[in-house]
Amino acid sequence: VQLVQSGAEVKKPGASVKVSCKASGYIFTNYEINWVRQVPGQGLEWMAWMNPITGNPGYSQKFRGRVTVTRDTSISTAYLEVNSLTSDDTAVYYCARTTNSGWFDHWGQGSLVTVSS
């Protein structure tokens, strides 16, 4: 099982960023994908999840309206888009394969997003 994420990004305040997470080594539609972020020096914060079969998303109240999760099953890839970026969004963003019991059993390597003017 591997989850390979897109590379680091530098964005200006107000911009958007789209992070990708390409899955391999398992059947993509058999597991949910969750997104977790980690502000430098801080803990883990859950953002969103997605059912890869239906594409139905779920969002943390904190990020609802500003974050969108999507997927392309033909290339086994999930996406996280964050809009209206501020410096507080500077963080490493992780995708995680999730079992139907809510276990984040495999993680991507993380994508650093830096928001700076």
Added chain:
Amino acid sequence: DIQMTQSPSSLSAGVGDRVIITCRASQSITTHLLWYQQKLGEAPKFLIYGASSLQSGVPSRFSGGGSGRDFTLTISSLQPEDFATYYCQQSYSTPWTFGQGTKVEV
């Protein structure tokens, strides 16, 4: 939302020491408790599910316990590769929530 509180926030220990980290949920989560290990600059690694079951490949010196609101992660004999930050997470209900982490340092 279910709040998860870990203690201590950090601890100092030596190789061979027994280490115990606690995690408390703001409400009962039965045994829907997970533990992760994160080394500096790396993604978290899944260690324990169902409060006490070791993920495949995790050394037996790691063990988890507890139910309801109170849980523990024990490292029976700390090894050099175990110096890291440990997080608990509840898988009882969304939004999934994590403890703030416990840093285990030399």
